[in-house]
Amino acid sequence: MLKIVSARDYDDMSRKAANIISAQVILKPDTVLGLATGSTPIGAYHQLIDWYKKGDVGFSQVRTYNLDEYRGLSHDDPQSYHYFMRDNFFDHINIDLNNTHVPDGANPDAEAACAEYDKMVADAGYPDLQLLGIGNNGHIGFNEPDDHFSKGTHCVDLTESTIKANSRLFEREEDVPRQAYTMGVQTIMYARMILVVANGAAKAQAVHDMCFGPVTPQCPASILQLHPNVVLVADKEALSLCE
């Protein structure tokens, strides 16, 4: 079942998403969280930091598994998702960094890096709650439109549209890595609950296709229609084609 929650704007979307994550962690302090990068979830992370500082929620027993990482970036590279997660979330809450996991983009052996990550996520029993953003082309994690749905963690070639979209965070478009390690669609579907966040008109088509389009690997997010417990929190612009 896919439940749509409409938010007024980015801040409202972020607070609503943070409320859902926070409730999950309060109810199950040793929650396994699947986490996402990108601009969209930053507001939710900052809201959770604020509630942590006020003593409303704690992360001492939480374990996290991120969706993806660029291949070839070291953990300390400011463009890496390792760095992003520390900078925007982990360094500001009481999480044990040993309990946080991101695919090892610094390992050039793609097969080994992906197999190792898959095993870690499986050993953790898969996320209780998976937070997801959505790409303009309907990608989730870095699972790009394709002719089949992917299974476990694997190495992907990023599409031109993703490289272009993500280049805003790099100095030059040439600096955007061309490959990434990402959890597969099947792994994402193993999460017991999935929380998708989306804002802005650029996401309207992808959000529409995710909710109401055919279930097809051409829009990887569309498979979420088959998951028993998905919540989409999106602002009005992202929902503008869903009326």
Ligand SMILES: N[C@@H]1[C@@H](O)[C@H](O)[C@@H](COP(=O)(O)O)O[C@@H]1O
């Ligand atoms: N790999 C990430 C995704 O996990 C993210 O959901 C998406 C949207 O990013 P944003 O939230 O910045 O629009 O793009 C990136 O490529």
